[in-house]
Amino acid sequence: MEKQLLEIGSESFKKIALNEDAKSYVLSNPLLFNILKKAANRYLGGETLSEAVDAIRLLNEEGFTVTTDYMGESIRNAQKANEATQEFIAFAQAILQYGLNSSISLDLSHIGMLVSKELVLENLQKICIEAQKSNQEVIISMEGVERTDLVLDIYQEALNNCPNLGITIQAYLYRTREDFQRLIKLPGSIRLVKGAFEVPTALAMPRGEKLDDTYLQYTEALLSKNHPCSIASHHEKIHQATTQLINQYQPTNYVLERLYGIRNEELKSYKDQGYYCRIYVVYGKEWFLYLCNRWAEYPLNLFQGIADILK
Ligand SMILES: Cc1cc2nc3c(=O)[nH]c(=O)nc-3n(C[C@H](O)[C@H](O)[C@H](O)COP(=O)(O)OP(=O)(O)OC[C@H]3O[C@@H](n4cnc5c(N)ncnc54)[C@H](O)[C@@H]3O)c2cc1C
Numbered sequence: 265m266e267k268q269l270l271e272i273g274s275e276s277f278k279k280i281a282l283n284e285d286a287k288s289y290v291l292s293n294p295l296l297f298n299i300l301k302k303a304a305n306r307y308l309g310g311e312t313l314s315e316a317v318d319a320i321r322l323l324n325e326e327g328f329t330v331t332t333d334y335m336g337e338s339i340r341n342a343q344k345a346n347e348a349t350q351e352f353i354a355f356a357q358a359i360l361q362y363g364l365n366s367s368i369s370l371d372l373s374h375i376g377m378l379v380s381k382e383l384v385l386e387n388l389q390k391i392c393i394e395a396q397k398s399n400q401e402v403i404i405s406m407e408g409v410e411r412t413d414l415v416l417d418i419y420q421e422a423l424n425n426c427p428n429l430g431i432t433i434q435a436y437l438y439r440t441r442e443d444f445q446r447l448i449k450l451p452g453s454i455r456l457v458k459g460a461f462e463v464p465t466a467l468a469m470p471r472g473e474k475l476d477d478t479y480l481q482y483t484e485a486l487l488s489k490n491h492p493c494s495i496a497s498h499h500e501k502i503h504q505a506t507t508q509l510i511n512q513y514q515p516t517n518y519v520l521e522r523l524y525g526i527r528n529e530e531l532k533s534y535k536d537q538g539y540y541c542r543i544y545v546v547y548g549k550e551w552f553l554y555l556c557n558r559w560a561e562y563p564l565n566l567f568q569g570i571a572d573i574l575k
Pocket of ligand 1: 432434457460496498500527544558561562
């Protein structure tokens with residue numbers, strides 16, 4: 265019963281997150297905007313680049329490596345995709361200027377993937393060149409399953425000109441077994457996640473033991489080969505098991521990664537034990553979708569949201 269309720273909660277938030285009417289209702293209502301923003305703040309590095317720089321500096325001072333994403337996705341207009349690209353370039357310049365220890369994470373659909381392949385490749389290359397000046401990586405996030413082929417295709421093509429490029433893969437997709445065999449032969453780093461999007465049951469495993477075992481099989485394959493990777497999860501069981509694999513294989517090219525504001529105290533304890541840990545910071549104004557996604561993946565976070573609003 266409890267599990268069922270959480271699943272209903274999760275599905276509802278996923279639907280709300282993707283509903284354009286819900287988003288514009290909240291964004292055009294100042295009262296709702298201000299209230300929900302209070303709940304979103306715990307997951308945000310800020311709304312502007314300079315606020316993000318301050319948040320990253322603090323995390324770097326605490327000893328965390330960071331990756332940073334200027335929030336946004338599903339842009340269908342070349343001008344907006346180019347504006348987002350300019351923001352990522354400005355962020356890459358800030359990394360160099362302020363000596364930040366941060367890579368860049370992004371959705372390809374934020375920088376032109378839904379406009380044309382040529383545009384997204386051009387924009388991605390510009391961002392990679394700028395990030396390369398501070399020896400930083402650009403990591404592509406993975407989107408809904410209807411976009412997987414396109415994202416992987418662009419990643420593989422871009423890798424020819426952008427050696428500092430990495431990719432995210434979703435353990436819950438059955439297709440990942442084949443994709444993984446191909447991707448691990450490429451030099452780019454791999455971020456492993458369980459997968460966040462609603463997917464037809466024929467294409468993906470539900471949350472549970474089988475998915476956890478599959479996730480850990482990929483983890484072991486990455487760590488045992490010392491392939492550059494991020495083991496990105498908020499699941500204590502996953503990170504616990506990962507530390508045992510790290511102790512066994514002694515890799516040097518991995519990070520344990522979590523989103524900013526989610527179970528970062530546990531990540532700190534791994535860091536204090538000497539494991540490499542990274543925090544994924546997001547900034548920008550597109551926080552509504554992001555907040556709904558955080559509530560969807562763990563609906564009990566809604567109570568945390570209420571507490572933040574009432575503070
Ligand atoms: C750095 C990073 C990058 C990501 N990038 C992508 C991406 O590009 N594409 C994509 O599809 N997904 C991405 N995700 C999301 C990912 O796919 C999962 O949906 C998300 O991490 C939840 O799965 P899980 O492994 O953390 O645990 P789950 O199996 O979902 O949950 C297991 C347990 O983990 C804890 N937990 C999980 N989520 C939370 C939370 N929000 N708050 C508090 N506790 C929680 C709870 O104890 C829960 O019972 C990313 C996640 C991270 C950490």
